[in-house]
Amino acid sequence: MKTLDRSVNTLSRRTVLRASVYAGAGLTLFAPVGFRAAARQDSFTIAFIQGVIGDNFYITMDCGARAKAEALGNVTIDTQGPERFDQTLQTPILNAVVQTAPSAIMMAPNDRQGMIAPIQAAIDAGVPVLCVDTTIDADIQLGDVATDNVEGGRLAARGLAEQIGGAGKVFVVNTIPGVSTTDMREQGFREAIENEFPDIEYLGQEYSNNDANVAAQITAARLQSDPDLSGIFGTNLFSAQGAAAALREQGLQGQVKMVGFDAGPTQVQDLRSEVVDLLIAQHPGDIGEVAVQLLHDFLSTGEPLDPKEFVTGATVVTRDNIEDPEVARYLYVADCADYTLADATAMPAVSLEATPTA
Numbered sequence: 001m002k003t004l005d006r007s008v009n010t011l012s013r014r015t016v017l018r019a020s021v022y023a024g025a026g027l028t029l030f031a032p033v034g035f036r037a038a039a040r041q042d043s044f045t046i047a048f049i050q051g052v053i054g055d056n057f058y059i060t061m062d063c064g065a066r067a068k069a070e071a072l073g074n075v076t077i078d079t080q081g082p083e084r085f086d087q088t089l090q091t092p093i094l095n096a097v098v099q100t101a102p103s104a105i106m107m108a109p110n111d112r113q114g115m116i117a118p119i120q121a122a123i124d125a126g127v128p129v130l131c132v133d134t135t136i137d138a139d140i141q142l143g144d145v146a147t148d149n150v151e152g153g154r155l156a157a158r159g160l161a162e163q164i165g166g167a168g169k170v171f172v173v174n175t176i177p178g179v180s181t182t183d184m185r186e187q188g189f190r191e192a193i194e195n196e197f198p199d200i201e202y203l204g205q206e207y208s209n210n211d212a213n214v215a216a217q218i219t220a221a222r223l224q225s226d227p228d229l230s231g232i233f234g235t236n237l238f239s240a241q242g243a244a245a246a247l248r249e250q251g252l253q254g255q256v257k258m259v260g261f262d263a264g265p266t267q268v269q270d271l272r273s274e275v276v277d278l279l280i281a282q283h284p285g286d287i288g289e290v291a292v293q294l295l296h297d298f299l300s301t302g303e304p305l306d307p308k309e310f311v312t313g314a315t316v317v318t319r320d321n322i323e324d325p326e327v328a329r330y331l332y333v334a335d336c337a338d339y340t341l342a343d344a345t346a347m348p349a350v351s352l353e354a355t356p357t358a
């Protein structure tokens with residue numbers, strides 16, 4: 001059985017490069033006409049369209065974006081997002097934002113296919129779009145800044161495998177099909193279980209529609225149908241929160257092991273109270289900081305991003321390391337007063353291309 005590498009920043013302790021170096025480097029390359037016009041401004045408005053409002057992941061990303069904007073001095077951030085993770089709610093927000101003619105948009109598209117046309121329309125209107133966190137199955141955007149979600153799924157699989165002693169039945173509570181990030185986490189998890197742990201049976205995934213109550217219901221039903229279940233992976237904040245709630249309600253904490261993606265306040269509480277055994281904290285503040293730096297450099301120079309894809313880190317959080325300041329700094333915040341500028345770096349991605357999940 002493979003054991004989990006519990007080191008801090010498991011995904012980011014490789015050669016790191018300042019995003020600004022990449023964004024600012026290079027010769028004069030082709031840039032669409034509307035984008036060139038933006039380069040003549042000396043102050044910029046960046047519209048940030050979150051995947052959903054009220055999610056500590058995007059709240060922390062917003063704090064990172066704002067902290068970087070303040071440090072740069074000539075960037076204003078205007079943030080909004082849909083009330084649910086739903087492309088039919090996100091599209092009109094994007095359309096309305098384009099009407100305000102921001103210098104650029106950074107956004108987490110709600111659907112990898114469904115948001116292609118609305119993003120294309122924004123680009124056609126002369127507003128460059130950088131994808132943060134989630135992406136689309138297209139290459140029309142200025143670039144991408146995100147966690148390596150396939151690798152994050154693998155980390156979750158290895159962590160859960162270690163918790164259950166390398167054998168047993170495991171189950172995934174996912175969020176919504178078509179969300180690039182969570183599709184990729186399930187993919188990484190499934191592949192790692194299948195390839196590395198022959199004594200673990202993967203029972204498959206069910207979708208919570210990004211609703212913690214639904215995630216709790218799915219988990220409760222699964223605990224009924226498979227009373228010998230050994231472990232659960234919740235692929236994002238709400239899925240993991242709901243799955244943990246079901247374990248707590250049934251008094252199964254410790255008996256059924258649980259790994260959650262993300263590190264929102266309730267998830268951290270679940271980890272501390274031993275309902276959850278391990279969290280994979282993304283670095284959303286870093287995503288926000290890097291995205292604003294990249295857009296600032298692009299808007300200042302007019303030079304397209306080269307490379308276009310940037311990866312930020314992820315940190316495995318356990319009860320053993322949660323007090324370590326190098327770990328604690330990645331727990332998500334509820335308020336930007338609790339956020340400190342990290343001067344984050346990112347590394348160019350080998351590939352962030354969305355991969356089929358089936």
Ligand code: T6T
Pocket residue numbers: 051055057058133134179181182235236237238261262282
């Ligand atoms: O896990 C994050 C984000 O990466 C994902 O794309 C959607 O869900 C979260 O926002 C957590 O709720």
